[in-house]
Amino acid sequence: MKETIGILHFTAWPVAGGVEMMIASEARALLDAGWTVRIVTGRGDAIDGAEHIVIPEMLPPSRRDDVNAPDEDSVRRLSALLARALQGCGQCWVHNILTVDLHPGLTVAVQRLVDKETDISFVNWCCDLSAASAFVDGAFRGWMIEWLTTQSDLEHVAISHVRRHDLACALGVNPDCIPVVSPPCDVLEWFGLHPGTRRLCDALDLLQSDIVVLVPAKVLPHKHLELAVEVGAELQKLVRLGRVLVSGGLSPHETERSCQLRETLLRLISTSGAENTVHFLADGEGSYLESRVVRELIGIADIVLLPSFEEGFGMPLMEAAALRVPVLCSDIPAFREAAGQSVRFFPTDASSGVIARMALAIAREPVNADRRRALGSFATFTAGVTHVASRAGVAAPAS
Known part of the structure; x- marks a missing residue:
């Protein structure tokens, strides 16, 4: 039975940001429901109960002109590090790496994993989308979407109906095929x-x-x-x-x-x-x-x-x-x-x-x-998260 879900992002809590907070909530919801969680990021602290692997090379480069052309050696190294980090995972939830043009080398490395790893179900969590942003140079928008449109088996999740509309328009798909799981206010x-x-x-x-x-x-x-x-x-x-x-x-x-x-x-x-x-x-x-x-x-x-x-x-x-x-x-x-x-x-x-x-x-x-x-948003979020996990093919362990 595949019981481990890997979660990828550039950074994890306590790095301040909405995605980092949502990943912490995802981890708690999945752990409470019986899954094993492994978070793989470039920086951040461990979350109680979850495995955490830090790969500093996942951090976006500080200079924008450094990201124009991914270095092939760096891409291969990242691919190998990610493959090792995800060993034993039945799913990999990718946050923003496939939709935000901050670290093309990391994006390409994850794309290659998606193309290669047949034992892992990948889920693209779209929190932000360069292709829909007026604040991203047009030269950086298109190449990620071109690859996504070739991935018919890749699951997508959006954090809002607005973001679902943006992603569906970019991919040319029916919005109804993209579930929405909005981040919660984790009141506790x-x-x-x-x-x-x-x-x-x-x-x-x-x-x-x-x-x-x-x-x-x-x-x-x-x-x-x-x-x-x-x-x-x-x-x-x-x-x-x-x-x-x-x-x-x-x-x-x-x-x-x-x-x-x-x-x-x-x-x-x-x-x-x-x-x-x-x-x-x-x-x-x-x-x-x-x-x-x-x-x-x-x-x-x-x-x-x-x-x-x-x-x-x-x-x-x-x-x-x-x-x-x-x-x-x-x-x-x-x-x-x-x-x-x-x-x-x-x-x-x-x-x-x-x-x-x-x-x-x-x-x-x-x-x-x-x-x-x-106050009730975490329960709603948990239902959405567990639905995504089950839909993508990983059953929760028997209690």
């Missing part, structure tokens, strides 16, 4: 999330959920957490995957009362059938989430829900505002005092169905829907 890395937050994201599929509602409240009667549970039960009827997360633990001052209420709430979760939606994150007496984890969960949430009957103030409203996360809360004086202009209120006797629909409407407002799309 971009936010630098705490390990505890990462575990919750993975365990509860928070980044793939349709809506995440965070209730940052301790388990006390005046917090009206019964309503949060009932809202979770209603959301189950409205979305494919919803989450209502209660981040506060038991009260250290009223432990017995808090424990009794928690048991009541757990029974309510069970009787309402909301076990998959409503989750108490601080489990047991003396258990609390770190403030950093709570802050990161607010940043991931679509809505902060505060259903209290009474409060002395409303600090979570300010914390959510600082992170630009919408707040939906009961209409009580303390929340009115702490709230800004964007907070949405509901009467203290509002039904859970009304509040659930309010929450969903807020989550679907354009700016909030864009956040959710970005």
